[in-house]
Amino acid sequence: MxxxxxxxxxxxxxxxxxxxxxxxxxxxxxxxxxxxxxxxxxxxxxxxxxxxxxxxxxxxxxxxxxxxxxxxxxxxxxxxxxxxxxxxxxxxxxxxxxxxxxxxxxxxxxxxxxxxxxxxxxxxxxxxxxxxxxxxxxxxxxxxxxxxxxxxxxxxxxxxxxxxxxxxxxxxxxxxxxxxxxxxxxxxxxxxxxxxxxxxxxxxxxxxxxxxxxxxxxxxxxxxxxxxxxxxxxxxxxxxxxxxxxxxxxDSKIPGTRAGGVVSKRIVTGTSYKGVQTSAEVSIQTRDGKIKNPLIFVEGFDPVDNPFSRTNPLIGYGAGHLNKLLDQLSKDENKAIGELLLGMFDIVYVDWIDSENYIQANANTLIEIIEWINNEKVSSSNSNIIIGQSMGGLIVRYALKTMEKNNKVHETSHFVSYDAPHLGANVPLGILYALHGTISFLENKEVIGHFINKDKKTGTILEFAERLAHCNAARQMLVNYVDFAGNIENSLHNSWQNELATLGFPQGEKGRDFKMIGIANGSYSSGYVPSSYLTADFSGSSDLFDIFSIWAPFVAGTGVGYVLDDIWAGLLSLLPGKSTLKGNIAVNPGISQGKKITEIKLKYKKKILWMINSSRTVFSYDKNMPG
Missing domain, CATH: 2.60.40.10 (Immunoglobulins)
Structure with a gap:
């Protein structure tokens, strides 16, 4: 070892x-x-x-x-x-x-x-x-x-x-x-x-x-x-x-590709936390079908896929999965490290089926996975090496420390925390408000919200955005959580941080060397706050629609009013002239109290008889930096 x-x-x-x-x-x-x-x-x-x-x-x-x-x-x-x-x-x-x-x-x-x-x-x-x-x-x-x-x-x-x-x-x-x-x-x-x-x-x-x-x-x-x-x-x-x-x-005979190993998969479900049980798909690539030296990758927040709508069972849940990891390791620039990993270790990839739920619930699932791996290992003297990416680092920390607290053996020698938000995810508030504004728009405009980018994996944009913004895991990690009403509500984050601080970090087991390694993406350059995170303007018009509104004004007006869910925009479109849909979004850093940090506007503009300008604000959303 x-x-x-x-x-x-x-x-x-x-x-x-x-x-x-x-x-x-x-x-x-x-x-x-x-x-x-x-x-x-x-x-x-x-x-x-x-x-x-x-x-x-x-x-x-x-x-x-x-x-x-x-x-x-x-x-x-x-x-x-x-x-x-x-x-x-x-x-x-x-x-x-x-x-x-x-x-x-x-x-x-x-x-x-x-x-x-x-x-x-x-x-x-x-x-x-x-x-x-x-x-x-x-x-x-x-x-x-x-x-x-x-x-x-x-x-x-x-x-x-x-x-x-x-x-x-x-x-x-x-x-x-x-x-x-x-x-x-x-x-x-x-x-x-x-x-x-x-x-x-x-x-x-x-x-x-x-x-x-x-x-x-x-x-x-x-x-x-x-x-x-x-x-x-x-x-x-x-x-x-x-x-x-x-x-x-x-040894030059070390296998350097996945073809040299044996891949197996299994679904593991953990014990419940607050009545919630989570599961993970565990993919294992061994060199000969036996687990000897496990290198366990625990993925982070990956709320992309609906587990009940998968069409390819070999791909995995969400954006991260074993195949993607192996593809990265096979690239030329990673070849030496890839061959080293694949030659020395049995790769275990933990792919969350429901990464949006409580971190504690997924930690319970990871405990079940670790215990299963320890039972399957050729020898208990061979330690586990666990790498937790982003939220995965929190899950690993909670799972290992809970096992120690409950006198359960985790047989781990190295815990690598990669970009894990141990003190919370500090996402700029303007960005969170922009997400809330987008959700508000899609809820307000039900026709657009229901049909735009409808996908069998993520559902509609509205459904995916709501899962992303309001799930338990996001609420636990976000330093500032913006609730459904647009208010900052941090009770779940605060309770999670208090629990995590009280729990502490894993210390390792008696008789087994244990190391914790923290890796973070960052920069040694001085801090820089941009004047704006995002500024975008867009507009759209159609001469064909303008001609159509002359010949069939009622149909055109009904269509505009229905799609935009705005009767006044529909009435405005009945009039002959040039129609234009204009919008803008601005997301700024909150450098001072009262500063506008988010602004989203959508206007339906009509140049009546191609001479007189008139407009209707279809959607407006703005937020200032709170005190």
Whole structure:
């Protein structure tokens, strides 16, 4: 099980790398910070900076002091994220010409050169400068008004710089398949400003071998598992620089598609909560028909499908289902992770049949599912790993903690909460009012509300919108719930939050390692409130209808009055002239009390005899930000 946990950590590392890389790109391109640094160092003679690279001028995304190449330690392993940060830091330190091209282009080329049996290596080794720690005290520089100046004594320029090395490398993937691999070092993926005598690579079998820039070396590993790659660079002056990176070697026979496994389905119903029972369709893909290492995906709020009107029993309920997950894992950009998951785990997908109902009721159903999985598992020593997406994270939290409270064994080692609203879903009030206004319009205009977009899965738009806005699960999660009358009514949300806070988080079981991991979509950039969330205007007219209203005014008037459910609009349409239906919707943020945050209007306009303008407001809805 320890190996499985180690391998699973690679998956979480992959997710955090994506978030971290996005952050690094934003920082490096921050013009405000760059302008500040330009101003601070504008008076330095840049031609005197050795190598043209100044650490003090850089966006230091990693601590360069860890990667000097002097010795290999636990805190200076280089993964793909760290390697990118090293490249971006060195590139941003250039006081004149950049030492190499765009980092993204280098990494893209590296990745494109890798393959199933080929490992593409990219590496960098640089000497850069840094202002000495005691430069100001020793009079080597001057610092006035947040600006740095060279210092000259008796006509002699004082050198404030000391030189340092930095080295790093990584393969295109940290997860590699097969024990026979070829490692290549492409010329465009090796970056340096040093005079180098020799480059040696230990691919992970404990033996260093020479590798030239543009060359390759092949190796056969005696076993799969975790390996440590090492790079040794010998400079012309005899100095040796070291770097290391971790890789995971997996069996090349690991199944990478759903065809390699066995898929089964079952319906599970939980015990009732406040008289409500819910069910879920549980889809399981095992490697050989037996559940050994369960990886359980628990979906979130998915109120799309009516379970009694499905035509394809293989698709699943709602928008999320096992097939969709497997399709995502089979895409090229997810292939390495997909093969890892499908090779190591038995995939269990919990697809709610009634996701709109009480979260507690669905948590009761999940408890039944967990207990069933534990009974079906080959060994109870193999822990469950559960990933809850959005509302699914709340359901998992409630289910695991309730099981612990009731002395039930859940056999779970990892609980991953992905974008779960543990403190509530803070949807802008203007958007909620817009939804309420739309429902009000469809209720007010029964003909349109009954026929528009009628679908056997969702019913009419009105039916679906009401399910979406007023179901128990939405009321529990929404920080502000707008009721049928358009009022804010948060009693169910407040009671749910109080219950959840009192319950707390799962703590794990005695004798079994337990970790909780939280992942959230977000941004490191400063908060931005737009002036408007949505502004839309529309209009429609028909010359054919205008002609028809002349020849059959009663029929045309009756039709308009019936469809719009407005007798005055119907009477207005009896008159000859140009007919136009105009509408607008505006949804704004509630930045101050009394500010209009939602406005919806629909007007029937008539240009009588094509000369005189007249109009009838068919529907009007507006809301201001409450206090």
């Amino acid at each position: 320890k190996k499985i946990i180690q391998k699973l950590s690679l998956l979480f590392l992959f997710l955090f790398c994506i978030i971290g890389i996005s952050y690094a790109q934003n920082v490096e391109e921050n013009q405000e910070v760059r302008s500040y640094l330009d101003g601070m160092f504008q008076n330095l003679d840049k031609s005197k900076v050795p190598h043209g690279l100044l650490r003090d001028y850089a966006f230091e995304l990693v601590n360069l002091e860890r990667y000097t190449g002097e010795k290999l330690e636990e805190n200076n392993y280089v993964d793909r994220q760290t390697y990118e940060f090293l490249l971006r830091t060195i590139r941003s330190s250039a006081v004149a010409t950049k030492p190499f091209g765009e980092v993204e282009d280098i990494l893209t080329r590296q990745y494109s050169l890798g393959g199933k049996k080929t490992v593409s290596i990219s590496g960098m080794a640089y000497q850069y400068s840094v202002i000495k720690a005691n430069a100001l005290e020793d009079g080597l520089i001057k610092y006035e008004n947040e600006k740095v100046y060279d210092n000259v004594k008796n006509g002699v320029w004082q050198n404030p710089y000391q030189n340092e090395y930095v080295i790093g490398f990584c393969p295109q993937d940290s997860i590699l398949f097969g024990t026979s691999l070829t490692f290549k070092l492409d010329r465009n993926c090796w970056l340096t400003n040093l005079s180098i005598n020799k480059i040696e690579l230990d691919p992970g079998n404990g033996v260093f071998r020479s590798i030239s820039v543009g060359g390759s070396t092949s190796v056969s590993f005696g076993s799969t598992g975790s390996k440590t790659m090492k790079l040794k660079v010998t400079l012309s002056n005899g100095t040796q620089l070291l770097s290391h990176s971790r890789i995971e070697i997996l």
